[in-house]
Amino acid sequence: MDWASIIGLILVITGIFSGQLIEGGRLSSLVQPAAFVIVVIGTIGAVLLQSRMPTFIRGVKMLKWIVSMPIDTSKKTIQEALIWSVVARREGFLSLERYMGASKDPFISKGLRLVIDGIDPVRLKEILDVDISLYEIEQRQAVKIWDAAGGYSPTIGILGAVLGLIHVMENLSDPSKLGSGIAVAFVATIYGVGLANLFFLPVSNKLKEIISSEVTRREMLSDIFYSIALGDSPRVVEERLANHKK
Incomplete structure (x- = not known):
């Protein structure tokens, strides 16, 4: 939490x-329900217009990370990496199969499989680095829906304000309807600016931080698998891990 x-x-x-x-x-x-509909529905429509549906859905699903962040497994990963290096050094790469089968992390499983298959260390690192890049691009594309919402909602709030004022101008002869029109005009602006600066943009920035942490963890794993594939001693692997912790 x-x-x-x-x-x-x-x-x-x-x-x-x-x-x-x-x-x-x-x-x-x-x-003001009218202002809410204009700003929220209008913003969602604008974001959908610029995004592919899978990207939009992925970005919405990320919202749960704001209150329930992914578990930080970096310390556990470091401990496991040292075990992998010792086992690979003593028993050979094939002995890592039991760890590959037990891992629930697809990236770890892929890295261990490449080591077990005896892939050239340089080629192994290239494969994993490409995987990391694709992951980062995919995740950051999804986060962009929140940036987009933060950019569109103030403008749509102003649009709501203009619509409210049009309603006021149309009912100048009926004073009883002026209050609701003016309320929609001002509240729509509040909704647009407020949602952008107090929700959409903060959510986007927090998600970017979470993604950056995960990318860093995967880069650390890539270096670990590269080192194990080279046949480095556990001491060298530990030094690589120390460099990532700085």
Whole structure:
């Protein structure tokens, strides 16, 4: 559980509502279904227009990482890597098959399989580095939907404000309808700017940080498999790991 995200979200909501009450306003005045529909549905539509559906779905699924971050397995990976190097040195590459079968991480399984198959170390590292690059590109493309939402929502909020003002101008002869039109105009702007700067963009930045951590872990694994394939001693593998921890 990522308490920083949860606390941050609570502070955002509390700050906005508290400020509204301190100013003597009503919370109900911030609830405008028309403005919500314009901004949220409009933003989703704009993001879908620029994205492929698989990319959009992948980006939405990443949202769960904000409150439930992927488990950091770096320490466990380091311990396992030292075991792999010792076993490979003493018993040969084929002895790593039991670790490959027990691993639930596809990248680790692939790396161990390449070592077991006796792939040339340089070629092995090239294969794994390409895999890392493809993973990073795919993940960052998915995160871009949140960047895009952060860019579109303020503009769509302004669009909602203009629509609200048009509604006001159309009903100048009926004062009873002026209030709702003006409310939609201002609240739509609040929704657009607020969602962009208090949700969409922070979510994007946090997801980028998570992806960067995973890429770093995979780069470390790539170096480990390269070292094991070269037949390096466990001491050399440990030195490579030390370089990644700096």
